[in-house]
Amino acid sequence: MEDFSHPDICWRDNTAGHKQSRKFLECSDDNFLPQVLREPMRRSAMLDLVLTNKKGLVGNVKLKGSLGCSDHEMVEFKILRAVRRAHSKLTTLDFRRADFGLFRDLLGRVPWDKALEGRGPQESWLVFKDHLLQAQE
Structure with a gap:
């Protein structure tokens, strides 16, 4: 999860207006990293992303409002499979x-x-x- 500054990306259509954003989309696609957050954060821009390398690993993603005076939304999500390092x-x-x-x-x-x-x-x-x-x- 991270704050990305690519407001021109349309995650639904997998398109972007700027070259740097298109390169970011291409990189995430080439590395099979789908974006699981579906609700826009700020002024219909999706800047905070939750990327995962495995379908079904992340779920119950919700926006929980801003924290204090921040213009960022808190994002709550659950990791659906427990990963044990010793036995993974x-x-x-x-x-x-x-x-x-x-x-x-x-x-x-x-x-x-x-x-x-x-x-x-x-x-x-x-x-x-x-x-x-x-x-x-």
Whole structure:
């Protein structure tokens, strides 16, 4: 969680007006870091973000009003899975056991012309990434 100064980012559409903001969006997408906060903070700008590296890890995100005279909103959220350092397991893909034929088949079933029709490069990447991650599971 952090205060980011990219008020021109539209997180719903995954677009931005300024080059630096577009680079930030690109970086968060390339590193699979979705933004989970959905409510704007200040004057409809979403400057305080909650980024996570795992879907379902963060939930119950709420704005709780400002603290004192600050122009920032307090953000409350819950980490939904307890992580124990001593017993935590890092999930990695075992490519030796992968069924690449099935993977190719699942991605081949997607009607890509229809799925990407009318979308720009950023939106197309998000659609492709979503299908790729679904096939991976």
